[in-house]
Amino acid sequence: MTDHAPKKNEHYLATQVTEVVRNTLKNLVQKRLLPWPDIYSTEFWHVVHENGYDEIIIKKTEPPTVPSQVVEGFLEQTDQILDGVKDTVSSFTSDAKEHVDSITVGLKSLEQKIQHDQELKGKIKQLLEYNETLSVHIAQAEKEFMEQAGFIKGLQKKLRIDHLTGLNNHRALETDLIGEMAKARRYQFPLSIIMIDLDRFKEVNDSFGYRIGNNVLQKLADILRNAVREVDGIYRYGGENFVILIPHTNCRDGITLAERLRKRVARHVFTVKRKGHRLTVKASLGVTELNLEDTVDSLLIRADRALHKAKTSGRNRVVGLCGENSQSNNT
DSSP, X not given: OTTHHHHHHHHHHHHHHHHXXXXXXXXXXXXXXXXXXXXXXXXXXXXXXXXTOHHXXXXXXXXXXXXXXXXXXXXXXXXXXXXXXXXXXXXXXXXXXXXXXXXXHHHHHHHXXXXXXXXXXXXXXXXXXXXXXXXXXXXXXXXXXXXXXXXXXXXXXXXXXXXTTOSBOXXXXXXXXHHHHHXXXXXXXXXXXXXXXXXXHHHHHHHHOHHHHHHHHHHHHHHHHXXXXXXXXXXXXXXXXXXXXXXXXXXXXXXXXXXXXXHHHXXXXXXETTTTEEEOOOEEEEEEEOOTTOOHHHHHHHHHHHHXXXXXXXXXXXXXXXXXXXXXXXX
């Protein structure tokens, strides 16, 4: 009998979670909100407490996340729709305003010509008031549309951000790299990239837990921000892997920057307050430069190859793949 009890409880919990998710998404649709992680999580727990789902509350079950591809796909489609109707809305509101203004001018002119017909003057006054109300509604509709468009644009910007570190994410890297490669070729300036990976980072997570590991990643993001120019792009590529785009920089200068970054990371001491420990982490870095034949994939693959060589050569070092030559800076 006891063998079946846990399975029954698990099934009951899964049923509750499924029901909450269904109601959560339904509520978000009614409120005209997107299932963005923060919004979705807040609404999930609102539904849980509102309906008294005790099993979920007791076990503090985390809400199942909506796949990011669903949100991204929705936003992309919405953006296309907005772009398609924006001109139409602007044209319509502009024409409507002109018509309203013309009618107002005509009515006021007519009002001046019929000073003695009080009944007709009363009707003209009603039409003028209606016209003024219509004008307010048109302006309000245009304002609401632009606010919705701005909201969608804001969500699209959030799609570019890594929520843990606040850096740009993998999606943003691929988009930006296409643009930077095109500019570098058009204006004939060098473009280099640095790929960074923390050495033995799994040991940090295993020894101190993922919360401390996340703190290390956040601090690394700060170190990188403070070490590069405003024109450089910093991206969390995934896990403990980061990429820096450095326009107007050749491979040799990219290696110099990478070596500076390596030393900054190695010197930084992370304090683990809860356990009373102090720890340091090391990083391996790979550097390469755009060439004429490169695609986005080939450039990233070569940077990854340089990073891999730094790892297999002993870690905590910089390796550059510059043209046909490989350059290594040891610890």
